[in-house]
Amino acid sequence: MKRQLRRRAALSHSLALLMPLVAGGLAPLAAAPAARAADGSCGPSVPYRSGTSGYHTFRIPAAVAAPGGTLLAFAEGRRDSAADDGDIDIVLRRSTDGGCTWAPLQVVADAGGGTAGNPAPVVDPATGDVVLLSCGTVGGATEQEIVDGAVSPAARRVYVQRSTDDGATWSPRRDITADVKRPGWNWYATGPGHAVALRGGPRPGRLLVPANHSLASGGSSGGHALYSDDSGATWHIGYVADEPGTVNESTLTELADGTVYVNARDMGGGATARDSAYSTDGGRSLAAPFTAQPDLAGPQVQGSVLRADDGRLLFSGPADPASRRRMQVRTSPDGGRTWRPLWTVSEDPAGYSDLVQLTPSEVGLLYETGTADSRETITYRPLPA
DSSP states (O other): HHHHHHHHHHHHHHHHHHHHHHHHHHOOOOOOSOOOOTTSOOEEEEEEEEOOOOOOOEEEEEEETTTOOOOEEHHHHHHHHSSSSSSEEEEEEEETTSSOOOOOOOEEEEEETEEEEEEEEETTTOOOOOOEEEEEOOOOOOOOHHHHHHSOOOGGEEEEEEEEESSSOOOEEEEHHHHOOOTTTEEEEEEEOOOEEEETTTTTTEEEEEEEEEEOOOOOEEEEEEEEESSSSSOEEEEHHHHHHHHBEEEEEEEETTOOEEEEESSSOOOSSSEEEEESTSSSOOSSEEEEESHHHHHHHHOOOEEEEOOOEEEEEOOOSSSSSSSEEEEESSTSSSEEEEEEOOOEEEEEEEEEEETTEEEEEEEEOOSOOOOOOEEEEEOOO
16 A cells, blocks of 8 residues: 555656646757756756765666655765775665655665675566665675686676665575576676666566676676566576677667667777667567667767657767766667767766666666766766656
8 A cells, every 4th residue: 555655646746747848848858957947856966975974986876766756876885995896885875856865875785895786776567676686796806806717706696686665675685696697607797777677578577687797718798688577586597699709788778669679888999889789589589699889989888778758769878989978868769770969968077877767757867977087976867858
């Protein structure tokens, strides 16, 4: 009953936000509002500022909107340095007013002195629970040691946990490594960024999570997916893309016809830093290998893709090919085949990001940024969708 009441309240709030946009027509994305706008949305806010709450650095944002309307902003809380290894927790801040204000920081996963990270959240449509996939490193191993085979690949683990109350509390991490990590894969990383629950295609309701791995033979990078058809109880490996050996840190979304569009970071150092592919069987396989996506110029960095409620695809990521700066949202009217700039957030340093559909009329952007370095803050900006 409480969840039903929350959903009704969220629906009423969404309709209230939508009415003035219906009357005046949806405007294209422009500059982010500097303060609370007439439609009730907020300006930018900063859920994470490095050097606070006992953490040296916050990185690796991931966002999802819970069924009750609560916005969940995940990150890695790095205790002692900005490094990718060491004492790292998965942390969370929740907002019940669309990102205007944030509840105190929660620790969702604490590996002791080890590493917990790469949050990939998704809402299960069957239960309304928030399901969180993540990875961890045990025994103090570094990423390079695992990639090189200097330590056992078993040091890199995969976990799932869930919340039944819109992120207020979380189950302990459950290790699913044996089900989703193949022999011959050394490194492993989920996301980072939101996962998806499929609405159409051959398996509606499927939870589909982008991930990547490194091969023990040669250390090249590959992409894959993991999926669950029972609300996250059991997990399986979906498509695997080891060629051309440069795919890394994927993001995916579902098109209107049920096709899954996958966009990935390319580590090959060629003319483009992004690749794309499609799946017509709910993420079990790819219809064709990854190919270059030249319209998404930028540095080698993670990015986020989202199909907005109006059907457009949105992509977020730095747009300066030479460095991690100039966060930009780009859009595709044709299912990811071509892209064009839609909104340049700023010319400041910028890194990882995640897009989230907050209401039918509002998309949010959670991203790393700062004035001198992109690791200074994780900032949230609402964008009219």
